[in-house]
Amino acid sequence: MTATHITNARVFDGRQLLDATTLTMEGQAVTAVGALDAPRDAEIVDARGGCLLPGLIDSHVHTSVDSLREALRFGVTTELEMQGYWTPEQRTDVENDDTIADVRSALIAMMAKDGHPSELMGDLGEHDPAAGEHKGWQMPSVSTPDEARAHVQAFAQAGADYIKVMIEEGTVMGHAGLPVIDSTTIKAGVDEAHRLGLKVIAHAITLAATRQALDVGVDGLAHLFIDQRADDSIIGALRDADVFITPCLAVSSSLMGRDAAHLADDPRVAGRLSQPWLDTLRGTFNSYPQGTFQHVLDSVAALHAAGVDILAGTDASVPVPSHGGVAHGASVHHELTLLVRAGLSPQAALAAATSVPARRFDLSDRGRIAPGLRADLLLVDGNPLDAISHTLDISAIWRRGVRQS
Ligand SMILES: [Zn+2]
Numbered sequence: 001m002t003a004t005h006i007t008n009a010r011v012f013d014g015r016q017l018l019d020a021t022t023l024t025m026e027g028q029a030v031t032a033v034g035a036l037d038a039p040r041d042a043e044i045v046d047a048r049g050g051c052l053l054p055g056l057i058d059s060h061v062h063t064s065v066d067s068l069r070e071a072l073r074f075g076v077t078t079e080l081e082m083q084g085y086w087t088p089e090q091r092t093d094v095e096n097d098d099t100i101a102d103v104r105s106a107l108i109a110m111m112a113k114d115g116h117p118s119e120l121m122g123d124l125g126e127h128d129p130a131a132g133e134h135k136g137w138q139m140p141s142v143s144t145p146d147e148a149r150a151h152v153q154a155f156a157q158a159g160a161d162y163i164k165v166m167i168e169e170g171t172v173m174g175h176a177g178l179p180v181i182d183s184t185t186i187k188a189g190v191d192e193a194h195r196l197g198l199k200v201i202a203h204a205i206t207l208a209a210t211r212q213a214l215d216v217g218v219d220g221l222a223h224l225f226i227d228q229r230a231d232d233s234i235i236g237a238l239r240d241a242d243v244f245i246t247p248c249l250a251v252s253s254s255l256m257g258r259d260a261a262h263l264a265d266d267p268r269v270a271g272r273l274s275q276p277w278l279d280t281l282r283g284t285f286n287s288y289p290q291g292t293f294q295h296v297l298d299s300v301a302a303l304h305a306a307g308v309d310i311l312a313g314t315d316a317s318v319p320v321p322s323h324g325g326v327a328h329g330a331s332v333h334h335e336l337t338l339l340v341r342a343g344l345s346p347q348a349a350l351a352a353a354t355s356v357p358a359r360r361f362d363l364s365d366r367g368r369i370a371p372g373l374r375a376d377l378l379l380v381d382g383n384p385l386d387a388i389s390h391t392l393d394i395s396a397i398w399r400r401g402v403r404q405s
Helices: 065-073 088-096 118-123 129-135 145-157 183-195 207-216 232-240 249-255 261-265 275-281 293-305 330-342 346-352 355-360 388-392
Strands: 003-007 023-026 029-033 043-046 050-054 056-061 076-081 102-105 163-166 200-203 377-381 394-399
Touching: 056 065, 056 330, 056 355, 065 076, 065 394, 088 102, 145 163, 145 183, 163 183, 183 200, 183 207, 200 207, 207 232, 232 293, 249 293, 249 330, 261 275, 261 330, 275 330, 293 330, 330 346, 330 388, 346 355, 346 388, 377 388
Parallel strands: 003 043, 056 076, 076 102, 163 200
Antiparallel strands: 003 023, 023 029, 050 377, 377 394
């Protein structure tokens, strides 16, 4: 079994900087942190000046094998999909392929007939999931409590790691008046998921939808509402319900018409992305230009200060500029800078992309650096705890102990 021994590194374990300066990995796992001696025949990596991080976790994507490959190129070793589809066989292939990021998935969300995200599908061309209808399945919808329970049972059976529900009446998507599922129906699905031991994560981007998500008892929010600044009432309600939030700041900014061209122009990004993705970073949704992005940043700061768990997520999906502003992998680094801009410390931002999602999604084998855990690692030059932008100064990436070239 090949071993790797990293020396002279700062080691951020997902929560804090350790005193240790070495890490040893053998096979798929970290075997020691702080050991003075390398195993015999180990490859030695001198990380002087650098910082070792747990592989990053993107807590909101819609992905594919190609996108999992793009994610891993940026040190994102796990993507948490909030709507998508994989067969169990495909899931096994992903799990065993150390050239791509690992994935967890909600599979197909509970959604209303002709509700979100159907309004987006016309833009997608070859990426339209309705193309899946030709592969033998259709986009389902639910409109009664029985259908909600049946949906949850079916997708739990199909291998969903958690359940996603869409609560979107369209205002911030530029399609006000979209049909939504009534609360009684959603609640039946949430209760069924909980009975089966699955968490429920809601898509909600307005305060009203967030209130509805809280009323039906979801465990997490895949977005933060962007139509209002958080007030004490909603902050207290979210904290008391112990709901986690993946604010998806980069895509919120895109909804308000701001692109991520600076990311596409960054040589550390440009060299790792294909042209369609660079074009996508230069695009925007621009469906809610009247929004005030500073309000969203203020909300994140207030929620974090109140003790609400904040997770880093991008909502990256397919390379279509009209759904732009985000790309797999690269945008996790953008999200980290935005979380710091909102007021999180670099340490808290890094935790939002490592240990916090691992804890909230019960990923006990990753998201932290400790003996026995997966050797999913990102080595960067410089100290991102001083300046978060160093996370893009990527020096090496390991997925289950396999170094990426
Ligand atoms: Zn999404």
